[in-house]
Amino acid sequence: MHSEITFTLDGERVSVDCNPLRRLLDVLREDFNLVGVKEGCGEGECGACAVIVDGKLVNSCIVPVGAVNGAEILTIEGIKKTEIFGKIADAFAQMGAVQCGFCTPGMIVATYAILNQNPKPSRKEIVEGLSGNLCRCTGMNIIIEAVEMAAKNIAR
Amino acid sequence: MNEFVYLPENLDEALEIRASTGAVPIAGGTDLMVRYRRGSGIPPQFDFPVVLIGKIDALRYIEVSADNIHIGSATTLTEIFMNEDVPQILKLAVGEMASPAIRNVATIGGNIGNASPAGDTLPPLYILDAKIVLKNLNGEREVPIEDFITGPGQTILRSDEIIYEVTIPIGNFDKIYYRKIGTRKALALSKVSFSAAVNYRGDVIDDMRFAFGAVAPVVIRSREIEGEFKNITFNELKNREGEIAQKYSPLINPIDDQRSTAEYRRKVSLRLLKFFIQNVI
Ligand SMILES: Cc1cc2nc3c(=O)[nH]c(=O)nc-3n(C[C@H](O)[C@H](O)[C@H](O)COP(=O)(O)OP(=O)(O)OC[C@H]3O[C@@H](n4cnc5c(N)ncnc54)[C@H](O)[C@@H]3O)c2cc1C
Numbered sequence: 001m002h003s004e005i006t007f008t009l010d011g012e013r014v015s016v017d018c019n020p021l022r023r024l025l026d027v028l029r030e031d032f033n034l035v036g037v038k039e040g041c042g043e044g045e046c047g048a049c050a051v052i053v054d055g056k057l058v059n060s061c062i063v064p065v066g067a068v069n070g071a072e073i074l075t076i077e078g079i080k081k082t083e084i085f086g087k088i089a090d091a092f093a094q095m096g097a098v099q100c101g102f103c104t105p106g107m108i109v110a111t112y113a114i115l116n117q118n119p120k121p122s123r124k125e126i127v128e129g130l131s132g133n134l135c136r137c138t139g140m141n142i143i144i145e146a147v148e149m150a151a152k153n154i155a156r
Numbered sequence: 157m158n159e160f161v162y163l164p165e166n167l168d169e170a171l172e173i174r175a176s177t178g179a180v181p182i183a184g185g186t187d188l189m190v191r192y193r194r195g196s197g198i199p200p201q202f203d204f205p206v207v208l209i210g211k212i213d214a215l216r217y218i219e220v221s222a223d224n225i226h227i228g229s230a231t232t233l234t235e236i237f238m239n240e241d242v243p244q245i246l247k248l249a250v251g252e253m254a255s256p257a258i259r260n261v262a263t264i265g266g267n268i269g270n271a272s273p274a275g276d277t278l279p280p281l282y283i284l285d286a287k288i289v290l291k292n293l294n295g296e297r298e299v300p301i302e303d304f305i306t307g308p309g310q311t312i313l314r315s316d317e318i319i320y321e322v323t324i325p326i327g328n329f330d331k332i333y334y335r336k337i338g339t340r341k342a343l344a345l346s347k348v349s350f351s352a353a354v355n356y357r358g359d360v361i362d363d364m365r366f367a368f369g370a371v372a373p374v375v376i377r378s379r380e381i382e383g384e385f386k387n388i389t390f391n392e393l394k395n396r397e398g399e400i401a402q403k404y405s406p407l408i409n410p411i412d413d414q415r416s417t418a419e420y421r422r423k424v425s426l427r428l429l430k431f432f433i434q435n436v437i
């Protein structure tokens with residue numbers, strides 16, 4: 001069964017005609033070639049596939065594309081074009097918060113969501129905001145510090 | 157194999173689809189999409205028709221009336237957590253569930269509909285005397301949550317109904333307590349949870365409610381046992397701790413699974429009860 005599903009993707013109006021149960025993750029990667037959206041666990045536990053839907057962080061691996069009809073979706077590619085992306089990326093690089101890089105797009109999307117909600121997040125808010133993201137290479141403490149540094153540099 | 161997926165625009169359409177096809181509701185999909193996943197690049201396959209209801213506005217609200225607070229079934233856990241009118245004990249439980257990305261889509265109706273003994277909104281809802289409002293094309297009915305859930309994954313939902321609302325009587329507790337024991341929070345379903353709410357006058361207990369999650373086929377709340385320990389003082393309560401634990405013990409009937417063992421669950425849940433009586437109250 002196919003349905004036409006229309007949404008805004010990184011600022012552009014798009015539509016797909018497909019099985020509405022396809023995972024948003026697959027639609028983003030296959031139909032729009034947004035391969036920065038990663039698949040780790042495929043069951044909502046690692047955050048590698050995180051995107052922002054209508055201003056909220058979600059894991060695209062467990063969202064059926066039919067559920068985002070009419071929604072606004074921001075992926076890591078859209079975030080790259082925002083002003084604060086450079087500061088977040090610099091902080092991650094400076095802190096050594098990237099090793100293999102697989103978790104990084106999801107971490108940055110989660111960081112964006114944290115800073116969007118509160119530009120001066122407490123450490124507790126950062127820990128909570130990153131709690132759905134796993135990194136198997138670096139330590140979470142380094143990533144948490146990178147987010148703190150990004151927040152500071154943005155405020156400056 | 158049935159590939160039917162319905163995308164209703166509003167509640168009436170959703171109810172018509174339920175009535176004519178029995179399609180299974182998907183709200184946030186955080187339970188169903190994971191349970192029926194098939195892997196990378198492949199849509200999940202349900203062997204029944206499904207209807208997506210997560211975007212229906214008429215199911216997403218939190219309202220306060222004279223005696224109750226009303227939560228629409230497709231309200232997300234994040235929306236519940238951010239709301240000022242939601243009873244604190246429910247918020248304590250929601251705050252310990254999953255990660256922000258899951259809470260942003262997971263719904264309270266889904267947690268109830270899933271009817272897992274480890275569903276974390278359930279023990280607070282039992283304690284709060286929550287009622288579940290079920291709707292079909294002909295009207296609605298209201299049932300206490302403990303009558304709605306009949307076993308693990310089992311409810312009395314009829315094939316033409318949807319969970320419409322959770323109704324919670326407005327009330328205040330002098331003391332509430334919630335404790336969840338799990339592993340990594342973002343993915344841990346509870347191994348055990350313990351919830352308590354107490355009202356007192358001076359040092360006499362007026363009303364004391366306990367609920368245990370993940371230790372039996374359904375959440376444990378016993379109004380009978382609660383009734384036996386009313387109108388006693390805190391001191392008397394502390395002295396009778398062993399007696400209370402003994403009364404709950406036969407109700408606690410856990411299983412071994414990948415998350416924990418039955419023995420661990422039994423010990424920990426009774427210890428949480430004793431800790432609450434001795435140190436929190
Ligand atoms: C990574 C991860 C972590 C999790 N952590 C927790 C946790 O800590 N605690 C916890 O309790 N759960 C947890 N869960 C499970 C899940 O997120 C919750 O049970 C959630 O509340 C389900 O809501 P949903 O809307 O996503 O459910 P769905 O998957 O949409 O539905 C679940 C069930 O309810 C039924 N249903 C949904 N809405 C209705 C309705 N309106 N009327 C009738 N039936 C309905 C569906 O048919 C289905 O049977 C976790 C899940 C994941 C993937």
Ligand code: FES
Binds near residue numbers: 038041042049060061
């Ligand atoms: S791939 Fe989606 S959360 Fe892990």
Ligand code: FES
Binds near residue numbers: 097100138
């Ligand atoms: S850098 Fe490798 S998983 Fe995080």
